[in-house]
Amino acid sequence: MSIRYIKSFHPVAVDSLSGKVLSQVRKEFGAEVEPLTLHRPVPELLAGAWMACRETLLAGNGDRDAKELVATAVSTINRCPYCIDAHSIMLMEASGHDYPEALADPKLNAIATWASATLTPGSAILHSPPFSDVEAPAFIGTAVFFHYINRIVTILLGNSPLPFSSGLPKKVSLHLAAWFFGGAIRLVKAPGASLDLLAEATLPDDLSWTKASLPIAGAFARFANAVEQAGVSSLSEAVRATVSTSALNWDGSNPGMNDGWYENEIAHLPGADKIAGTLAFLTAFAPHRVDEKTVRAFSEHFPGDDILISALAWSSFTAARKIGSWL
Numbered sequence: 155m156s157i158r159y160i161k162s163f164h165p166v167a168v169d170s171l172s173g174k175v176l177s178q179v180r181k182e183f184g185a186e187v188e189p190l191t192l193h194r195p196v197p198e199l200l201a202g203a204w205m206a207c208r209e210t211l212l213a214g215n216g217d218r219d220a221k222e223l224v225a226t227a228v229s230t231i232n233r234c235p236y237c238i239d240a241h242s243i244m245l246m247e248a249s250g251h252d253y254p255e256a257l258a259d260p261k262l263n264a265i266a267t268w269a270s271a272t273l274t275p276g277s278a279i280l281h282s283p284p285f286s287d288v289e290a291p292a293f294i295g296t297a298v299f300f301h302y303i304n305r306i307v308t309i310l311l312g313n314s315p316l317p318f319s320s321g322l323p324k325k326v327s328l329h330l331a332a333w334f335f336g337g338a339i340r341l342v343k344a345p346g347a348s349l350d351l352l353a354e355a356t357l358p359d360d361l362s363w364t365k366a367s368l369p370i371a372g373a374f375a376r377f378a379n380a381v382e383q384a385g386v387s388s389l390s391e392a393v394r395a396t397v398s399t400s401a402l403n404w405d406g407s408n409p410g411m412n413d414g415w416y417e418n419e420i421a422h423l424p425g426a427d428k429i430a431g432t433l434a435f436l437t438a439f440a441p442h443r444v445d446e447k448t449v450r451a452f453s454e455h456f457p458g459d460d461i462l463i464s465a466l467a468w469s470s471f472t473a474a475r476k477i478g479s480w481l
Contacts, residue, residue, distance in 0.1 A: 157192050158310050159449050160459050171197040175204050175351060182212060184338030188315070189237065189307050195459040198352065199384055199467050202377035205348040206299050209373040213343040214292025216285060219249035219256070220265045224296045226253050227269035233442065234304035239314040239328070247332035247339050265293075272297050273406035275480035283481075291367035294481045295374065302474035305441040306466050309449070345369040355379035360479050378471070385468030388461045389434060393427050396420060397434045397469060401476045409440055426455040430465065437469035 166172045172194055176186055183190070190207070193200035211221050222245040229237035230253075242253050249256055256262045264284035271277040285293045316331065318324040346369035357364065357375040364371040385394055400419055409415045416439070420431035433452045436444045453462060 157188060159446075159453070159462060160192065160195065160310070162459070163191075163194050166194070171351065172200055175201045178208070178348060178351075179204060182208065182338055182341060182343055184335040187240070188311055189240070189303050192306065192310050193463060193467070195463045196380075196384055196467070198380040199463060201348075201351040202373075202380035203299075203303070203467075205351060205373040206295065206377040207303075208343070208348045209345060209367075209369045210292045210295030210299060213345045213347070214289075214295065214367065214370055216289040216292045217248075218339060219245060220262060220285075221292065221296045222248050223253070223256055223262050223265050224269040224293060225300050227266045228272060228297050228300040229304055231270055231273055232301065232304040232308070234308050235313045236307050236311045236315060237300065237304055239316050243315075243328055243331040244335060244339065246328060247336045252328070268293075269297055272301070272477055272481060275406055280481055287366060291364050291370040294363050294478060295370050297481060298374075298474050298478040301477045302467075302470045305437055305470035305473065308441040309437065309444045309466060346372065349373060349376070352376040352380065358475075360475055363478060363481065378475070381467050381471045384464035388456065388464035389430055389468060390427050392423055393420075393431045393434055394468070396423065396431060397438055397472055400435070401438065401472050404439065404473070404476055406477065406480075429455055433465060434469040437466055438473040441470075 166176060168177070175197070176191070179186055179190055190200065190204055193203050211225060212218075214221070222241050225241040226238055226245055229241060238253075245256060246252055249262070257266055261284070268279050268283050271279050274280075283290065283293070313319065316324055316327045318327050345367075349369065349372045353376070354372070355375040355378070357371050358378050361371070361374050361378060364374050396419055416432065416435040420428050420435065423431050429451045433444065433448055436448060449462065452465065456462075456465070
């Protein structure tokens, strides 16, 4: 499957940062999956995204099937069919059940209810989550990571990693894919083993929910630093400040189809910054509305695969970390 709007991927040297990341991904995830490899134009983002995923979903406290349920439920409320299918595969192998079947288990149902409420700040279940304090960084981190990755995947990837879209062929391909990833799912993964990929960084205050787990705090500190550097390289200070201010006031709601909600916010931006602001706002708050016209307009003024990936990553993480602040 191709990655939309990305013109080319250069070969990766084994001893490069990207090479080291992809080696871990192949061993511990089971394959070079596209939601991670789409970050390749910016190796630091590839490393940061991998460690945020690894240290929560793969190596963090809590059962893997419960965290796969979080990934699937978050992807469902974000309407990301690619990620729904991808993590239904992982859930099938981790639990022996597909998503609807897993919901019959009371514990997993409670986890799914919590994950499904992550766009509703103030929801009662967010204040009394169905996991322990020790497990909290891994579960919250999984939710935050998928609020991030769903946005980029919605823009850059297709509807499913599976070759069939419905019926028996899809069910069979889901079972075969689950079998393929089984060895990696069952592999024991040492917490913190990815942290050496990037230099230590300061943990931002709004990611304080990670502090009960040093590996997860270290991963998100490094990821946040990589994302911030990507934002500086791809979006002006004025665009970033405008989107950040809107994120502070965002309540998780879908802004709908009316353009006025963001056009008013970017009206003061000059020239090309309005185009960048449009991409950033839609990516953060309405990724389904990012179309080819939006991306092409941005790339005409700000060319380069690395610039596009950087802008999408910064915008996506800005929304995701806001969601994490109320979990």
